[in-house]
Amino acid sequence: xxxLSATLLEPETTQQxxxxxxxxxxxxxxxxxxxxxxxxxxxxxxxDAGYTKTDAFSPFPIHGMDDALGIKSTILPVIVLVVGLxxxxxxxxxxxxxxxxxxxxxxxxxxxxxxxxxxxVTFEIIVLTSAFTAFLGMLGLNGLPxxxxxxxxxxxFRGVTDNKFFMYVAADDPKYDGQEVVELFHRAGATWVDDxxxxxxxxxxPGAIKMALLVLFAIALVPPLxxxxxxxxxxxxxxxxxxxxxxxxRYRSAQQSSDLFADGRAMxxxxxxxxxxxxxxxxxxxxxxxxxxxxxxxxADEPAPADxxxxxxxxxxxxxxxxxxxxPVEVTESLMQxxxxxxxxxxxxxxxxxxxxxxxxxxxxxxxxxPTWVPPTNLTSPPVVAQPVGKIYxxxxxxxxxxxxxxxQIPPEDRWAIVLYVRALQKSQHASxxxxxxxxxxxxxxxx
Amino acid sequence: xxGHHHDISFDPERDRSLRDKGAQYIRASLIxxxxxxxxxxxxxxxxxxxxxxxxxxxxxxxxxxxxxVVELVADAENQDVAAYEGxxxxxxxxxxxxxxxxxxxxxxxxxxHRSTGSGWQRFQASYLVAFTFVVSLSLGGLxxxxxxxxxxxxxSVVVRRIAEIMxxxxxxxxxxxLPIIIPLLLGGHALFEWNNPQLIETDELIRHKRPYxxxxxxxxxxxxxxxxxxxxxxxxxxxxRAQDKTGDVQLTHSMQSIAPVGLLAFALTVNFFAFDxxxxxxxxxxxAIYGVYYFSxxxxxxxxxxxxxxxxxxxxxxxxxxVTTEHYHDLGKLLFGFNFFWGYIAFSQYLLIWYANIxxxxxxxxxxxxxxxxAVSLLLLFGHLLIPFLGLISRQSRRNPxxxxxxxxxxxxxxxVDLYWNVLPQFSVSPWPGLVDLLALVxxxxxxxxxxxxxxxxxxWLPIRDPRLNESLAFHNV
Numbered sequence: 001x002x003x004l005s006a007t008l009l010e011p012e013t014t015q016q017x018x019x020x021x022x023x024x025x026x027x028x029x030x031x032x033x034x035x036x037x038x039x040x041x042x043x044x045x046x047x048d049a050g051y052t053k054t055d056a057f058s059p060f061p062i063h064g065m066d067d068a069l070g071i072k073s074t075i076l077p078v079i080v081l082v083v084g085l086x087x088x089x090x091x092x093x094x095x096x097x098x099x100x101x102x103x104x105x106x107x108x109x110x111x112x113x114x115x116x117x118x119x120x121v122t123f124e125i126i127v128l129t130s131a132f133t134a135f136l137g138m139l140g141l142n143g144l145p146x147x148x149x150x151x152x153x154x155x156x157f158r159g160v161t162d163n164k165f166f167m168y169v170a171a172d173d174p175k176y177d178g179q180e181v182v183e184l185f186h187r188a189g190a191t192w193v194d195d196x197x198x199x200x201x202x203x204x205x206p207g208a209i210k211m212a213l214l215v216l217f218a219i220a221l222v223p224p225l226x227x228x229x230x231x232x233x234x235x236x237x238x239x240x241x242x243x244x245x246x247x248x249x250r251y252r253s254a255q256q257s258s259d260l261f262a263d264g265r266a267m268x269x270x271x272x273x274x275x276x277x278x279x280x281x282x283x284x285x286x287x288x289x290x291x292x293x294x295x296x297x298x299x300a301d302e303p304a305p306a307d308x309x310x311x312x313x314x315x316x317x318x319x320x321x322x323x324x325x326x327x328p329v330e331v332t333e334s335l336m337q338x339x340x341x342x343x344x345x346x347x348x349x350x351x352x353x354x355x356x357x358x359x360x361x362x363x364x365x366x367x368x369x370x371p372t373w374v375p376p377t378n379l380t381s382p383p384v385v386a387q388p389v390g391k392i393y394x395x396x397x398x399x400x401x402x403x404x405x406x407x408x409q410i411p412p413e414d415r416w417a418i419v420l421y422v423r424a425l426q427k428s429q430h431a432s433x434x435x436x437x438x439x440x441x442x443x444x445x446x447x448x
Numbered sequence: 449x450x451g452h453h454h455d456i457s458f459d460p461e462r463d464r465s466l467r468d469k470g471a472q473y474i475r476a477s478l479i480x481x482x483x484x485x486x487x488x489x490x491x492x493x494x495x496x497x498x499x500x501x502x503x504x505x506x507x508x509x510x511x512x513x514x515x516x517v518v519e520l521v522a523d524a525e526n527q528d529v530a531a532y533e534g535x536x537x538x539x540x541x542x543x544x545x546x547x548x549x550x551x552x553x554x555x556x557x558x559x560x561h562r563s564t565g566s567g568w569q570r571f572q573a574s575y576l577v578a579f580t581f582v583v584s585l586s587l588g589g590l591x592x593x594x595x596x597x598x599x600x601x602x603x604s605v606v607v608r609r610i611a612e613i614m615x616x617x618x619x620x621x622x623x624x625x626l627p628i629i630i631p632l633l634l635g636g637h638a639l640f641e642w643n644n645p646q647l648i649e650t651d652e653l654i655r656h657k658r659p660y661x662x663x664x665x666x667x668x669x670x671x672x673x674x675x676x677x678x679x680x681x682x683x684x685x686x687x688x689r690a691q692d693k694t695g696d697v698q699l700t701h702s703m704q705s706i707a708p709v710g711l712l713a714f715a716l717t718v719n720f721f722a723f724d725x726x727x728x729x730x731x732x733x734x735x736a737i738y739g740v741y742y743f744s745x746x747x748x749x750x751x752x753x754x755x756x757x758x759x760x761x762x763x764x765x766x767x768x769x770x771v772t773t774e775h776y777h778d779l780g781k782l783l784f785g786f787n788f789f790w791g792y793i794a795f796s797q798y799l800l801i802w803y804a805n806i807x808x809x810x811x812x813x814x815x816x817x818x819x820x821x822x823a824v825s826l827l828l829l830f831g832h833l834l835i836p837f838l839g840l841i842s843r844q845s846r847r848n849p850x851x852x853x854x855x856x857x858x859x860x861x862x863x864x865v866d867l868y869w870n871v872l873p874q875f876s877v878s879p880w881p882g883l884v885d886l887l888a889l890v891x892x893x894x895x896x897x898x899x900x901x902x903x904x905x906x907x908x909w910l911p912i913r914d915p916r917l918n919e920s921l922a923f924h925n926v
Contacts, residue, residue, distance in 0.1 A: 063924035077843075108805060116802050119795065 025198050027150050028053075028170040029178060030157065031185035032192040036062045039165040042188035043068035046169060049184055053173035057157075057166040076141060080133045087129030091122040147206070150199035156192065168196070285328040287412055289393035290321040323390030329416045339421030342414045346406060347422075355379035355425040374402040379422050380429040392419045466766060467905070474901045481894020485575075488887035492571030517544050524548075567884075569638035572631070573875045574885040576639060577867045578892035579624055580725055581749070584742065584863070585896075586621060587718055588750015589614025590677060591743075593684050594714060597707035603778060605920035606770045609688065609911050610757050613904045614750065616685040619678035620899045624892065625670055628725070632663045640666075642731040654731050661728055669724055673717045680710045685903075688911050695913035718743050726867075729874045733812040737797045744790040749863040751783045752856035759849055766909055773847050774923050780846030780855075787840070787859060791833035816869065820879040824869050832862040864889065 033039040036058060043056050047070040056065055099105065100113040110117065139145065151157050151168065160166055167190075169181045178195065185193045241247060252258050252266035261268070281287035329335065344353060352358040357378040365373040377384060377400075384392070396415045399405035410418070433441060521540055522529045524547045532540060589611040596604045596611075628639065637644035642654050642661040654661070684703055691699040719739030727738045735741075755776065761767040801809045816825050836855055845851040868881065911917065 081841075108803075110803075116795075116799055119799070 026171055026178065026195045027198045028168055028176075028196050029181045029185065030151065030154060030194055030196050031167045031188075031190035032156065033165045033167060033189065034191050035165060036060075038189050039167060040064060040068050042167050042185065042190065045188045046167065046184060050175050051169050051173050051181070053170035053176075055168045055170075057151075057160045057168070059161055059163060059165075074141065076134065076137050079137050080130050083133040084126050084130040087125045088122055090129075091125035092118060094125075095121060148199045148201040148203045150196050153199060153201070154194075154196060156194075283328065285324045285390070286416075289390035289397065290323045293322060320391075321394075323388040323394065325388040325390065327389055327416060327420065329413065331420060335417050336420055336424060338414065339417035339419070339424075342410060343418050343421045343425075346410060347418065350376040350403075351379055352376075354428075355422060376403070380426045384422075385426045385430065389419050389423070392422055462765075466764075469764075470901060470905050474898045474905070477894045477901070478898035479894075481891045481896070481898060483891075484887045484894060485891030488574065488884050488891055489571050491887065492567040492574070492884045494567065517541075520544065521547065569875055570882070570884050571888065572628070572639045573871055574882075574888035575627055575892065576725065576729075577864070577871045577885065578889045579628065580742075580871075581864050581867050581889070582624070582892055582896040583618070583621055583721075584746030584867075585749045585753050586614045586618045586681075587677070587714075587743070588747040589754065590618065590681055590684075590714060591711075591747055592750060592754065594680070594707045594711045597684075597704045598711060600704060602916040602919035603775065603923040605911055605914045605916050607754060607758055607775055607779065608914075609909055610754050610761075611750070612681075612685045612688055613900060614753065615677075615681035617896070617899045617903050618674065618681045620903075621896070622670075622674035622678060624895065625674065629663075629667050629670060632666060635663075640728060640731070642728060657731060661731060666724060669720060673721045676713050676717050680706075680714065685907075688914075689907045691914060692908050692912050695915075697915050700915055715743075718746075726870055729871060730812055732808060735797055735801070735809075735812075737793060741790075741793045741797055744786060744793050745863050745866050747786045748783065748790055748859055751779060751786060752859045752863070755779050755783065755852050755856045756860075759853060761909060770910060770921060772923070773849075774925050775920075776849060776852055777843075777847045777925050778923075780840060780852055783856070783859065784837075784840040784846065787833070787836055791837075794828070794833075815873045819877050821869070821873050824865065824879050828862070828866055828869060832859070832866060836862070 031042070033042055039056055039058060040062060043054070043065060046054055047068060052070065054069055056062075056069055058065075095118045096113050099118075104112050106112065107117075151166075156164070157166060167185065167188075169176065171178075182193050182195075254267045256266045257264045258266040284291055343355075347355070348359055349361045350357075350359040352362075355378070357376045359376065362373075362376050366375065393415055395403070396410065396418060397405055397407045406415070427435075433444075436444065518529055518532050518540060521543050522532060525543070592604075592611040593608060593615055595601075596608055631638070632640060632643060635643065635645075637647075640661075641647055642657065643663060647654050648658060649655075659665075683706065687699045687703050690696070722739040722742035726742060727733070727735065758767065758771050758776070758779075762769075762771060798813065801813060815821065836859055839851075839855050839858075840846060845855070868885065872879075872881075872885075914920075
């Protein structure tokens with residue numbers, strides 16, 4: 001106790017000096033304590049004496065200080081909850097307005113306003129609004145940012161971030177009486193007590209910072225204004241080209257001219273007789289499905305003229321090529337299975353699994369009454385049954401009417417496999433009982 | 449460090465009475481558990497599954513064999529199919545037998561019976577729900593211990609022993625997997641249809657998954673899972689208990705150095721455990737996030753059990769005032785956080801499948817959105833996620849023991865509903881739990897509690913000489 005009573009004498013004089021000064025220049029009383037426990041006890045005493053505008057300062061958080069100072073629990077969580085819920089409602093409203101009202105856009109058949117799709121965005125907006133409210137609300141409720149604080153002008157107070165413990169009672173406390181507060185602090189065991197004079201530095205934001213903020217705000221307005229202007233005016237000027245490297249490359253395009261060559265063409269024709277790797281098609285029956293005639297000069301990979309095809313009537317047109325009638329590949333069970341596999345992938349969507357022209361795509365198009373839709377041919381109908389295999393192969397290769405060619409997707413072997421399977425489908429509709437193997441026929445008879 | 453140990457008063461008389469009481473609890477819960485399990489099996493076998501034609505024509509997932517037979521019978525008797533609503537399956541079967549006799553496919557009766565779920569199947573499914581439930585609680589405990597060691601947490605020392613005991617119980621829990629594995633090894637396929645030889649022959653997808661989904665490899669994997677868990681659980685508990693005697697700081701270091709590796713092994717094993725025991729019930733379906741989903745539910749359940757166990761032990765006088773409001777507050781925070789994590793994962797799983805809308809993925813949710821299962825799905829959304837979210841969001845509710853007891857019980861129930869919702873739609877058109885489900889749950893939980901208490905009875909309830917004990921005792925939320 002001796003060191004404490006020794007220090008007690010010292011502040012007596014300080015207090016005398018202060019009392020003479022006009023109270024307007026004092027903003028509160030600051031006291032120093034020797035450690036966290038002493039500070040905690042002092043805070044409790046100050047609280048019990050009825051002071052409310054108090055604060056304690058320490059280099060580290062002290063458990064129980066909130067209670068000791070009598071700080072009521074903050075309203076911030078409630079504010080965050082309310083703003084978060086508002087963000088939730090606002091986010092949902094925004095998505096409803098954008099997706100279902102302002103710019104209705106159907107995405108994979110979902111309803112225009114469907115909750116599951118909106119939850120991630122709503123969730124993020126809740127997080128965003130809550131986080132901003134918590135951060136800005138904390139600053140606001142604490143009266144921050146504060147450009148000047150009289151405590152910072154106290155030389156002794158600087159030690160608070162190292163090893164000093166302080167307690168402060170503000171002069172605008174309703175119970176405030178300088179003399180009493182000083183005595184209270186002494187009773188609480190303060191090692192040093194002093195009045196804090198009002199800050200001499202301006203308490204408002206410096207004009208330069210205000211100006212800078214204003215300029216920043218004005219600059220921030222420029223992009224939205226530009227966007228607004230661009231959305232509401234038309235312009236003849238070419239679009240901005242930020243990264244021109246891909247647009248303007250230093251070579252000639254296919255259809256441009258060039259002085260370099262005598263013929264003036266930028267693109268060079270192939271040397272006569274060039275064949276690309278894998279494009280040497282020796283066997284016409286296999287690759288074309290027909291034997292080219294004398295005047296048929298179409299190269300192997302070019303489609304046959306579209307109007308050469310008969311309009312599905314079955315009667316061969318006068319200029320129809322010489323289609324092969326026998327399979328140019330070996331007909332095996334595995335080829336048949338391959339054909340079924342490929343048929344079900346490429347053909348069945350339109351022609352139907354049984355080839356009767358009733359595929360899902362077609363049914364849907366008819367249901368929607370698509371005006372340009374041409375129903376696919378029934379592959380088991382007599383005209384198709386009458387077609388030679390080469391013609392069916394050619395149809396797959398180059399397409400017919402609305403159907404596009406499948407040469408790019410289906411290799412020749414698989415095209416022949418599909419032709420084989422189409423033949424099987426045709427057979428399934430027109431076979432007689434004698435053609436069916438004995439054991440299978442027995443099953444059929446039992447079913448009847 | 450060793451000088452800082454906590455003074456715990458030791459009263460031999462009180463200790464003996466607590467031990468006797470503990471032994472009584474172990475006996476009572478073990479007997480209750482075994483009796484209930486036996487009853488569940490008997491009732492399941494006697495009562496069978498659903499035995500009536502109920503609403504099968506409104507359901508898009510009703511067994512096609514049954515629908516087909518009813519249509520045939522209706523056709524033969526010149527009646528509308530609706531007239532067969534509510535009639536017992538055996539009656540329909542008799543009519544079909546009379547009308548068609550020889551023409552019916554072989555083993556059609558077995559097929560018909562299986563399509564409505566036999567009693568044995570129902571028992572197995574109910575048992576699986578209860579088994580994965582208790583395993584997930586212990587996994588939650590193991591995760592808690594590992595995380596505390598990885599983060600070198602000081603606050604949690606006073607509650608860590610409870611989690612350690614739950615984790616160490618995973619070793620004897622391996623025995624409870626036998627009622628699932630043994631039928632599988634004997635060729636049973638009531639639970640896992642991927643073991644059905646007929647399906648393996650006809651179903652290409654199941655055939656392709658056969659190298660992974662087969663009884664032998666399933667058993668090997670189960671041994672690996674429980675082996676890893678048993679090792680981690682007993683390692684952490686024995687080290688911690690050894691420290692009770694010696695106060696050796698080196699033991700803390702050894703637990704901390706195994707924790708990161710343990711956490712990695714934990715993540716892998718829990719994921720594949722969930723894939724094997726739960727996701728493979730629908731062998732065509734797959735979801736990469738499913739393991740995390742099971743894990744998140746398990747941590748919620750584990751934390752709820754820890755809170756309840758702590759409060760119960762304090763009421764019984766086994767634990768003193770070492771565990772304070774501050775610790776409960778933190779456990780409550782974790783409970784709140786992990787429950788929302790569960791919702792986040794559950795929704796992530798749902799959103800992608802809903803968005804892509806591919807039949808092979810949506811089928812799993814489809815059968816959980818009809819025939820009354822919709823109500824269970826919504827119960828999970830509101831009961832597991834939204835209502836507890838609002839209930840636990842306030843600081844006061846996480847610091848109040850009564851509120852914590854309420855929400856812990858609530859979430860434990862919801863965690864069971866979650867697993868029930870994961871398993872049973874694969875077997876039952878109706879969402880109502882039967883006596884078999886409840887008896888299986890009480891039975892497995894009884895055995896589980898007995899195992900936990902038996903593990904606990906071999907040592908103290910607090911890591912009394914942990915170097916961070918004082919930090920934990922003085923713990924205070926800011």
